[in-house]
Amino acid sequence: MKCAAxxxxxxxxxxxxKQNLHLRARIIQEIREFFLDRNFLExxxxxxxxxxxxxxNIDAQPAGSWYLxxxxxxxxKQLLAAGFPRIFQIxxxxxxxxxxxxxxxxxxxxxxxxxGCDYLEMMDQCEALIQWVSRRLGAGNVLDYQGHKIDVNASxxxxxxxAAFERFASTSMEDALRQKRFDELLAVEIEPELxxxxxxxxxxxxxxxxxxxxxxPENRRLAERFELYIGGLELCNAFTELTDSVxxxxxxxxxxxxxxxxxxxxxxxxxxxxxxxxxxxxxxGNALGIDRLVMLFADTDNIDDVVAFTPEEL
Numbered sequence: 001m002k003c004a005a006x007x008x009x010x011x012x013x014x015x016x017x018k019q020n021l022h023l024r025a026r027i028i029q030e031i032r033e034f035f036l037d038r039n040f041l042e043x044x045x046x047x048x049x050x051x052x053x054x055x056x057n058i059d060a061q062p063a064g065s066w067y068l069x070x071x072x073x074x075x076x077k078q079l080l081a082a083g084f085p086r087i088f089q090i091x092x093x094x095x096x097x098x099x100x101x102x103x104x105x106x107x108x109x110x111x112x113x114x115x116g117c118d119y120l121e122m123m124d125q126c127e128a129l130i131q132w133v134s135r136r137l138g139a140g141n142v143l144d145y146q147g148h149k150i151d152v153n154a155s156x157x158x159x160x161x162x163a164a165f166e167r168f169a170s171t172s173m174e175d176a177l178r179q180k181r182f183d184e185l186l187a188v189e190i191e192p193e194l195x196x197x198x199x200x201x202x203x204x205x206x207x208x209x210x211x212x213x214x215x216x217p218e219n220r221r222l223a224e225r226f227e228l229y230i231g232g233l234e235l236c237n238a239f240t241e242l243t244d245s246v247x248x249x250x251x252x253x254x255x256x257x258x259x260x261x262x263x264x265x266x267x268x269x270x271x272x273x274x275x276x277x278x279x280x281x282x283x284x285g286n287a288l289g290i291d292r293l294v295m296l297f298a299d300t301d302n303i304d305d306v307v308a309f310t311p312e313e314l
Contacts, residue, residue: 013304013313020298020306023137027294028090030136031110034129040086040112045075047092051270055211056258059096060267061105067267068094071287072111073212074273077241081280085115090290101302102233105311108290115281119224119240122284123201126228126236127156130199130293137297145231145299148196152230157200164202168193177206194229201226211251213239228288230296238286245277 014021032042052060052067053074060067069075072089079087093109114125134143134152141153165173168190176182194200203226207215210223224240242248252269259266294306304310 014308017305020294020300021308023298024290024294024306026137027133027297028290030133031090031129031290033136034132035088035112038086040088041084043076043079043084043087043089044091045069045072045079045089047094049074049270051268051273053212053270054252054255054259054267056255056262056264059264061094061096070095071109073285073287074270076111076113076285077280077283078273078276080113080115080241080283081276081278085281085283086113088112099311101304102292102295104291104303104307110288110290110293111285113241113283113285115283117284118282119203119226119238119284122238122240122286123156123158123203123226126201126238126286126288127199129288130230130235133293133297139297143230143296143299145233145296146301148231150195150231151198154198157195157198159200159202160204161202161206162204164190164194173206177208182206182209191229191234192232195231195233199228199230201228203227210239211255212242212248214242233292233296233301235292235296236286236288238284241280241283241285243277243280243282245274248277249274 035042047069048063048066049069050066052070058070060070071093072091076087076089088110090108090110093107095105095107098105114122131152134140141151143150143152162173165171165176165185169176169185170189171179171185176185194202204216204222205225207221207223210225213223213225216222216224225238227237228235249269256266291303291306295301295303298306300306
């Protein structure tokens with residue numbers, strides 16, 4: 001009787017979000033149309049890999065002696081190096097310990113790469129993608145999200161992260177880094193204020209927050225990285241790609257040390273990825289959370305409202 005009751009509750013929730021699941025399917029279809037219309041190649045890469053990128057604050061899920069990927073990034077960059085200049089992928093990614101109203105341990109990611117472009121040009125691509133989806137869904141130029149009317153057709157704002165700290169936070173970005181409060185202040189004081197009336201690209205993150213990003217030539221304390229916010233919702237993480245294998249290995253070793261000192265599992269060095277970087281062209285890449293994009297168009301602040309199954313229902 002207990003199992004039957006649980007199935008009834010699950011079925012009721014899925015019926016309740018039926019419209020959102022139809023919306024999700026439409027959004028994924030429109031994303032594919034956008035990239036195919038621009039001569040991108042859709043690719044598939046393995047979910048199970050021997051070595052994830054050793055980033056300090058992202059934990060991979062073990063799968064035997066290997067790991068489920070936290071992102072298809074390493075394999076997709078190897079395809080860039082092999083001569084595929086415009087590629088995209090929609091896939092499941094896995095991040096251990098992530099669960100909340102905006103996080104799932106199994107998420108759906110859109111990731112794409114364009115050779116010969118930088119992060120500023122990627123902002124243009126990202127803006128065009130979301131405007132395309134909005135138009136094709138019939139959502140128009142103004143989205144209603146959590147009480148905010150957001151004009152996605154108006155000129156999208158571009159704001160250096162340091163300026164966002166000056167405007168919204170109780171201390172500067174430099175002081176937040178020194179006080180080890182950077183993530184806290186970004187999440188609590190800054191993010192809720194971003195993109196309330198129009199989308200905003202927040203860019204130029206501290207170098208320590210861009211393990212795989214190219215540093216700005218004129219200021220190597222900053223990485224050529226941006227995140228997009230609409231209605232206080234972070235939708236993507238993008239950057240100009242680092243293409244120097246020697247520098248990348250040094251950064252990975254630094255990230256491994258951070259994990260070691262924090263008592264976290266230290267992943268193997270992704271040697272084949274590092275080898276492939278010797279042939280990698282200048283490029284930009286973007287990782288956009290499809291679950292969160294559906295949240296935006298469904299006008300919900302709970303990720304459970306846009307997925308057919310939550311971990312607790314399995």
